Amino acid sequence: MELLAGGPEQGLLASEVVKRLRLSHATAHAVLGGLVETGWAVRDPLNRRYALGPTFLSLARSVDGGEPPAGFLRTVLSELAADCGYPASAVVIADGSLVTREIVYPPEHETPVHAHADQQVPFVPPFGPGFVAWSSAAEQAAWAARSPSGNGVVTPRIRAVLAAIRERGYTVERLSDPSARLIRALGEFEEEQLSDAVRPLLRDLLAELTSIDYLPVELTRDGSYPVGVLAAPVFDGQGRVAMELVVHPFERLTGAAIEGIGMRIVRAAEGVTQVLGGFRPV
Template identity: 30%
Template sequence: MARHSPPTERVVRLLDFFAAHPGRRFGLSELARELDLAKPTCLGIVTELTAGGYLVRDPQPVTYRLGPAMVAAGRVASEGFGASEVARRHLEDLSRRYGATCTASAVVGDRILMLQSAGPGRVKLGETYPFAPPVGLMYVLWDSDAAFDAWLAKPPAVPVRLDEAHLRRVVAECREHGYLVESLTSAGRRLYALMAGVGAEELPPEVRGLVGELVSSLGERVYLGADLEPRRKHAVSLLAAPTFDASGRQELVLTLSVGEPVTGAEIARRGAALVAAADAVTAESGGRHPTRI
């Protein structure tokens, strides 16, 4: 079981609050009210963060804002996600072209981390999701067979039916076409909302069971090639395509939201555009496609 530290959680909440309000300054009373903290508790947190350079205290009037230590930490952290910085421009281009929300995300440790977003949708950067079935299939689709098998062997985040034969067909087709076409059910959307920022072990058993009942069989949300008739409209949630690092391993997943029925021909056009963007990110970040050596 994961152990929780309420004092640490309060510090994280405070820093998240500042990050969500870039350029803003806040007084102690306002911070305490917004974060539902006692003023003495809030004062202790901001005093320590100010001493460490993570906040700056402005004297007239007394307010607080993010400090230079956050800039330094951000620069160091960004070095591990160079491809996501490269991806930003390509996501913005795709977003303008299709009027859609586009994202870049990656697996960090045992969590999926949202790194970049462009477009009209409200995506919280830094949001994390569990990297365990039924969440995370697209993060191993284009990786090695060993990576896929390791993900499949993980204890599921919630109870789910596994049709391994169907999943392997999904892997083969997505590798062939270079992108994934997903249609999330309303239950699937509820699952992602519930699991955001939450470890599976944090959910009570009865809640985990209930969520399991809401989720369709893993892999059934992915359209296979034969499902996509060129002239027929298909309800599509998003398209996804991978970028690769210098060793040819899957690095990021880029997504292009759709959120409406579109024809199979239009899906193919958008899929090709997304793959082209992902390939450009791979090349510009010094990566290589494993099948194009």
């Protein structure tokens, strides 16, 4: 545990553990496997590195600034991306914007998604409803006031969406079919091929193509729906949303697939909430 705690943020390979502790490969794999099984360590399914797990982190509460350690968070996102088959990211609020802390792509992912670490989207409706779903009426009105209309009115639609997020535990960002096709076309552009002036305009355009969430009554298990992202909140020790874990399909999904991915994100978010010593408010 001391070796993992003092190791690099991205974790350690089993071969590095063998070398540093002078263990046999069989012994190292047995020890690491036991630590993973009991939650004392986690193994990133993409880079195969080991890092501190939720059991240790929950006991140690070694969390700086209300965010989980980077190595643990990346492993959670890697597992999400591998299980769901889409990119997974962690988003926080900073200086009035939704900021992507990290994003992980699943193996052989072919659909470009213009999201990257440190990307920022304005924290205005329809973006970020999961961050205010458990907030007071005043905080929800303040969020609504950031919309272009600026009237601060929490419309019946927004009120219904926030209630749905609290009930099911995750957001489902709707995406129109024309928007989905346009996003795919825009996604063909590599950001390094764009000028500094065009790059932020492209990001803003991609953000504008999405609209506020689906309500449960608008979805059936066999229906097919264009979805931008799904997200579930991570709560801190005060019961406030510290960050969201996000999966980025940006394509049509069945209602059953939406529910499956949504619940998978919720489970991942609950694990990170545990590490933060947080709780979901009633």
